[in-house]
Amino acid sequence: MILWDVVFEYNLIEDDRVAWHGRFHRHQKNEYEVVFFLDGSGIFLIGTSQYPIAKGKFFLNRGDTYHQIIPNRKSGRPVAYYAILFRLDDDDEKFCAFLDCLLERFGQQTTASLSLRFQCEEIAELFRSNDRALVKAAEYDFLSLLYKVYHKGITEKLSEFLAAKDTGDLMPPSFYAPLPKKVIREMSVSEMAAIHVKKALAIMEKSLRQPIGMDEIARLLALSPEYFTRIFKREIKMPPLQYFLRLKIEGAAGILISTNKRISEIARWFGFENQFHFSRVFKRYTSLSPLAYRKIYLQAVDFAPAADAVLDVK
Numbered sequence: 001m002i003l004w005d006v007v008f009e010y011n012l013i014e015d016d017r018v019a020w021h022g023r024f025h026r027h028q029k030n031e032y033e034v035v036f037f038l039d040g041s042g043i044f045l046i047g048t049s050q051y052p053i054a055k056g057k058f059f060l061n062r063g064d065t066y067h068q069i070i071p072n073r074k075s076g077r078p079v080a081y082y083a084i085l086f087r088l089d090d091d092d093e094k095f096c097a098f099l100d101c102l103l104e105r106f107g108q109q110t111t112a113s114l115s116l117r118f119q120c121e122e123i124a125e126l127f128r129s130n131d132r133a134l135v136k137a138a139e140y141d142f143l144s145l146l147y148k149v150y151h152k153g154i155t156e157k158l159s160e161f162l163a164a165k166d167t168g169d170l171m172p173p174s175f176y177a178p179l180p181k182k183v184i185r186e187m188s189v190s191e192m193a194a195i196h197v198k199k200a201l202a203i204m205e206k207s208l209r210q211p212i213g214m215d216e217i218a219r220l221l222a223l224s225p226e227y228f229t230r231i232f233k234r235e236i237k238m239p240p241l242q243y244f245l246r247l248k249i250e251g252a253a254g255i256l257i258s259t260n261k262r263i264s265e266i267a268r269w270f271g272f273e274n275q276f277h278f279s280r281v282f283k284r285y286t287s288l289s290p291l292a293y294r295k296i297y298l299q300a301v302d303f304a305p306a307a308d309a310v311l312d313v314k
Helices: 015-021 093-106 114-127 132-164 181-206 214-220 225-236 240-258 263-269 275-286 290-297
Strands: 002-012 031-039 042-046 049-052 057-062 067-071 079-087 109-111
Touching (some): 031 114, 031 132, 049 057, 067 079, 114 132, 240 263, 263 275, 263 290
């Protein structure tokens, strides 16, 4: 398996970028594409099937199927997504069979945790490095991403598969015993924590242009700051402030490499105190200054005309 392109599109709503990223196209027969939507409104057209674009929707497509992203401009919600394209060689028969199995069992779409966006970010940066060793690391990181997205579903589907077969009683009787009440109570607490975290994520996404503090988010959720931090770290695997800043830096990186907006303007857009504060935080998470990041990772395709693009966007 070889990665051959990784694209992050943060603000797909402007005419020239819709013309390129939203064109009706397909790839080669031995190529596949993963598209992970982070936000936005519109339609993802795959062949003759139409899927609504929504947060967390994760698509696996065969490259030889025509597809198109059609943003809903009237909604005012730009489409944000990662697209990871990879090809298989002749000796990748087992992996090809695995992908075919995923497509057969799950179809072309599933839902993934939005926290995986940062793993996609890491894959993109490793891939763009031009260092062969780091590009290979990106490929392994991508395989890890596929496992995280599909492993729960694989387990569930495997259970259904075994239940449908004449395999006998494979599990011991204790496997079918009711769960203890204590476990049920803990699950309820866990479910409530997940709801709180989901609300916190929504607040963060709506507050990317504001310097909102984590204590304020905890107050909005009627939680103590300590409890909020604890449940957030348990669900998302990182502290809330770190997640919030990474959201800002992810968006800023997307604008840096796909537009010619000034760095000071981008800093103001994401609610940083000033350009120097923005640069300091940006370098902390990317190991590069905003200017160096732009020079290295500029997506020139965003400034290129799209000759054969389909622009029938509703």
